[in-house]
Amino acid sequence: MQxxxxxxxxxxNIGAQGEVDTSSMPKEKADxxxxxxxxxxxxxxxxxxxRAARAADxxxxxxxxxxxxxxxxxxxxxxxxxxxVDFVLDSAG
Amino acid sequence: xxxxxxxICFIIPPHVLKHMSNSSDAAVxxxxxxxxxxxxxxxxxxxxxxxxxxxxxxxxxxxxxxVYDGQNGSALPGKLxxxxxxxxxxxxxxxxxxxxxxxxxxxxxxxxGRNSIxxxxxxxxxxxxxxxxxxxxxxxxxxxxxxxxxxKVFQHFTGSIDVIGHELxxxxxxxxxxxxxxxxxxxxxxxxxxxxxxxVKQWKAKQTAAxxxxxxxxxxxxPGVKGVALRSMKSPGTAYNDPKVLGRDPQPAHxxxxxxxxxxxxxxxxxxxxxNKAFFNAxxxxxxxxxxxxxxxxxxxxxxxxxxxxxxxxxxNATYEAAGELFGPGKAEQIAVAEAWKAVGVNVAAHTVxxxxxxxxxxxxxxxxxxxPMLAPPRAKAAPRKRK
Numbered sequence: 001m002q003x004x005x006x007x008x009x010x011x012x013n014i015g016a017q018g019e020v021d022t023s024s025m026p027k028e029k030a031d032x033x034x035x036x037x038x039x040x041x042x043x044x045x046x047x048x049x050x051r052a053a054r055a056a057d058x059x060x061x062x063x064x065x066x067x068x069x070x071x072x073x074x075x076x077x078x079x080x081x082x083x084x085v086d087f088v089l090d091s092a093g
Numbered sequence: 094x095x096x097x098x099x100x101i102c103f104i105i106p107p108h109v110l111k112h113m114s115n116s117s118d119a120a121v122x123x124x125x126x127x128x129x130x131x132x133x134x135x136x137x138x139x140x141x142x143x144x145x146x147x148x149x150x151x152x153x154x155x156x157x158x159x160v161y162d163g164q165n166g167s168a169l170p171g172k173l174x175x176x177x178x179x180x181x182x183x184x185x186x187x188x189x190x191x192x193x194x195x196x197x198x199x200x201x202x203x204x205x206g207r208n209s210i211x212x213x214x215x216x217x218x219x220x221x222x223x224x225x226x227x228x229x230x231x232x233x234x235x236x237x238x239x240x241x242x243x244x245k246v247f248q249h250f251t252g253s254i255d256v257i258g259h260e261l262x263x264x265x266x267x268x269x270x271x272x273x274x275x276x277x278x279x280x281x282x283x284x285x286x287x288x289x290x291x292x293v294k295q296w297k298a299k300q301t302a303a304x305x306x307x308x309x310x311x312x313x314x315x316p317g318v319k320g321v322a323l324r325s326m327k328s329p330g331t332a333y334n335d336p337k338v339l340g341r342d343p344q345p346a347h348x349x350x351x352x353x354x355x356x357x358x359x360x361x362x363x364x365x366x367x368x369n370k371a372f373f374n375a376x377x378x379x380x381x382x383x384x385x386x387x388x389x390x391x392x393x394x395x396x397x398x399x400x401x402x403x404x405x406x407x408x409x410n411a412t413y414e415a416a417g418e419l420f421g422p423g424k425a426e427q428i429a430v431a432e433a434w435k436a437v438g439v440n441v442a443a444h445t446v447x448x449x450x451x452x453x454x455x456x457x458x459x460x461x462x463x464x465x466p467m468l469a470p471p472r473a474k475a476a477p478r479k480r481k
Contacts, residue, residue: 006356008356008357009356009357009358009361009362010228010229010231010362011229011230011231011250011256011259011260011310011323011362012228012229012247012310012313012323013323013343013357013362013363014228014246014339014340015356052233052234053234054232054233054234054267055231055232055233055234055274056231056232056260056263056266056274056282056283056286057229057230057231057232057259057260057263058229058231058233059229060356060357060358062356075233079167
C-alpha cells in the first residue's frame with residue numbers, strides 16, 4: 001500500500017509532503033500504517049473535499065492511498081485521518 | 094465523522110445532529126449529543142441576553158477581548174487566560190494576542206469607524222498554544238488561533254502584529270463581502286487581510302508608505318532561516334529564499350505570472366501577491382500615511398462593494414469607484430488607483446488613459462459594447478454592485 005500526503009496553505013503557506021510504502025517497510029511499521037488506514041475508514045470513493053465554512057488560513061491536506069486522493073482541511077478532517085497524516089508527514093522526517 | 098466537538102460541529106444542522114444522536118455508534122452519539130447541548134446552551138444564552146443584546150451590540154468603542162490557552166491540544170477555545178481589563182498574564186503569547194488584537198480594534202475604529210469584526214462590537218476571541226509546535230495561525234469562523242511554531246522554521250505566531258491584524262480581518266471579510274476562499278476571490282480575501290495587517294503595523298509605528306517595510310510576518314522566521322518575512326507587498330516573491338527548509342517565495346507580482354494550482358485552495362496565498370503589489374503601488378503613489386487614502390479606498394471597496402465571487406478585475410473596479418466617491422471622480426487618487434492595478438496587469442474598466450474623459454462604471458457597463466470596446470472589455474462577471 002502506498003500513501004502520500006501533501007499539505008498546502010496555512011497563513012505561512014509552507015508546504016509539506018510525505019510518502020510511505022508498506023511493501024518496503026519493517027513489518028511492525030507496515031502493521032501500524034495498516035492500523036491507521038483501517039481506523040481512518042476512508043470511503044471507497046473519495047467524497048467532495050471537506051472544508052470548514054468561513055475558515056481561513058487552515059491547512060489543506062491531500063491524502064492519496066493507492067492512487068485515490070482524499071482532500072480535507074485541518075478543521076473538517078476526522079481525527080483518525082489526522083493521525084494518518086501526521087504519521088506520514090513525520091516519516092518524511 | 095469525528096465524534097469530538099471540533100468547530101465543524103457548528104455547521105452541522107441540528108436535524109442531522111439529532112439523527113446522529115440516535116446513532117448505534119456510541120462515539121457518534123456522544124459527539125452529536127455534546128454538540129446539541131452546546132447549541133441548546135447557546136440558545137438559552139441568546140434568550141437570556143436578548144433584551145440586552147441591542148445595548149451590548151451598540152456600545153461603540155467598547156473593546157472586548159478574551160484570550161484562551163489551547164494547552165497544546167486541538168480543542169477550542171481552551172482555558173481562559175485573560176479577559177478585557179484583566180491583569181496581564183504571565184504568558185507572553187497571551188499578552189501579545191491581547192495587545193495586538195486591541196491595536197487592530199483601535200485601528201479599525203479610529204481610521205474607518207468600524208466597531209470590531211462584525212461592526213457591532215463583537216468580542217475578539219483568541220487561542221494561543223494551539224497544538225504542539227504548530228507552524229500556523231488561522232481564523233476558524235468565530236475566533237483567531239495561534240501556534241507556537243516549531244522553533245526551527247517558525248517562532249510563535251503572536252510575535253508579529255501584522256499576523257493578528259491579518260487573522261482578525263478574515264473575520265471582517267466574513268461579515269462583509271464574504272469573499273469565497275478559493276482562486277481569485279480567495280486571493281482577494283488573503284490580500285485584504287495582508288493589507289490591514291500591514292496597515293495596523295504602519296499605524297502603530299506611525300510610518301509613511303515610503304518608510305514602511307511592507308512585509309508580512311517579519312520576525313516569524315527562526316534564526317538561521319534565509320528570509321526576512323513570509324510575504325512582501327512591495328516586492329512579491331522576494332520575502333525568502335531558503336533552499337534547505339522553505340524554498341523560494343512563490344508570489345507573483347503581475348497577472349502574467351498568475352499561478353494555476355489546486356493546492357492552497359487555488360493558490361490563495363500565492364496570487365495575493367498581485368493585488369498586494371497593486372495596493373503598494375497605490376499607497377506609494379498617493380504618499381503620506383497609507384491608511385489615510387489607499388487604506389480608506391480599499392476598506393470601502395472591500396467591505397461595501399465586493400461580492401463573494403469577486404475577481405481581481407472586480408476589486409480593481411471597486412477600488413476605482415471607491416476612490417472616485419471619496420476623493421472625486423477623475424482626481425489624482427482615482428487615477429493612482431487605476432495606474433496601480435494597470436501596473437500589475439489588471440485594467441479598470443472605466444479608466445483608459447490619463448487625460449481622457451472619465452466614464453462612470455455604470456455608464457460604461459450600460460453602453461453597448463461596439464461603441465466603447467476599449468472601455469468595457471468583455472468580462473464573465475458583472476460589474477460589482479453594492480451589497481444589500
